[in-house]
Amino acid sequence: SQQGEEDPQALSIQEGENATMNCSYKTSINNLQWYRQNSGRGLVHLILIRSNEREKHSGRLRVTLDTSKKSSSLLITASRAADTASYFCATDRGSTLGRLYFGRGTQLTVWP
Amino acid sequence: NAGVTQTPKFRVLKTGQSMTLLCAQDMNHEYMYWYRQDPGMGLRLIHYSVGEGTTAKGEVPDGYNVSRLKKQNFLLGLESAAPSQTSVYFCASSYDRLAKNIQYFGAGTRLSVL
Numbered sequence: 001s002q003q004g005e006e007d008p009q010a011l012s013i014q015e016g017e018n019a020t021m022n023c024s025y026k027t028s029i030n031n032l033q034w035y036r037q038n039s040g041r042g043l044v045h046l047i048l049i050r051s052n053e054r055e056k057h058s059g060r061l062r063v064t065l066d067t068s069k070k071s072s073s074l075l076i077t078a079s080r081a082a083d084t085a086s087y088f089c090a091t092d093r094g095s096t097l098g099r100l101y102f103g104r105g106t107q108l109t110v111w112p
Numbered sequence: 113n114a115g116v117t118q119t120p121k122f123r124v125l126k127t128g129q130s131m132t133l134l135c136a137q138d139m140n141h142e143y144m145y146w147y148r149q150d151p152g153m154g155l156r157l158i159h160y161s162v163g164e165g166t167t168a169k170g171e172v173p174d175g176y177n178v179s180r181l182k183k184q185n186f187l188l189g190l191e192s193a194a195p196s197q198t199s200v201y202f203c204a205s206s207y208d209r210l211a212k213n214i215q216y217f218g219a220g221t222r223l224s225v226l
Contacts, residue, residue, distance in 0.1 A: 033214065042116075042202055042217035043155070088154060097162060098143040098206050098213040099170075104154040 006089055006106040014111050019076040021106040023089030024069075030092050032065055033100065034074050037086045046074075046087075079110045114138050118203050118218035125193045125225045133188040133221050135203030143206045144186040145170075145215065146178060148199040155202065161186055193225045 007022045023032070031050045035043040049056045049065045049072065056063045062075040076083055086107050090100040116137045125131055135144065143162055147155040147170075157170030161180040175197060177189045186205075190197060200222050204215040 031213075040220075042219050043204075043215075044217070045214045048214060092213055097160075098215075099145075099157065099160060100213060100215060101157075102147075102155040104152060 006103045010107045012109045019079050021074045021087050023072045025091050027093045032072050033090045035088045081110050081112045084110050116216050116218040118221050122222050129193050130191050135186045137205040141205035141207040145204045146188045147202045150199050195225045198225045
């Protein structure tokens with residue numbers, strides 16, 4: 001069964017605007033990750049946030065984690081057309097076997 | 113720096129035919145995974161392996177078999193393909209089970225079963 005539920009399912013913005021995607025999950029976790037998938041390609045890891053962290057930055061990406069609400073958000077600042085892709089959150093459900101449980105993703109479209 | 117390589121990239125099968133999808137990684141990763149991706153469903157884990165010679169079932173294992181005879185290779189087999197197995201298949205690998213299970217994905221295999 002799906003672990004993460006991304007919200008919204010689709011997001012359409014103009015270049016230069018910020019894009020915020022949310023993820024909710026149901027179980028305890030060791031960490032939560034965000035991945036990007038360009039059309040017709042495999043997933044690419046973007047950022048990992050551990051359960052004891054509240055916020056993490058990587059370039060134009062900012063991820064927050066609220067374990068009390070079992071939710072995370074991914075913020076992309078100053079979006080570019082090249083950011084157009086699907087974004088997935090994934091959790092480990094506390095497993096140490098390396099398994100990840102992915103949500104259904106948010107399709108982000110950034111218009112020039 | 114090949115990373116994770118999947119072959120073939122595309123395949124069309126008739127119902128009842130069999131085929132094997134090959135995944136190869138050159139990163140000396142211990143863990144490997146097979147997923148399928150269907151529209152609106154995200155990724156669902158089919159089978160995975162935590163080391164050479166070991167395999168385990170994921171969420172949707174029925175109709176598939178796997179083998180991990182060599183550390184760098186993970187094979188996914190369809191013994192008797194069904195139209196419900198039309199999907200995009202992704203292989204992934206990771207190396208550190210302790211709180212850093214970042215997965216590296218191949219480019220995918222697009223399979224159509226007629």
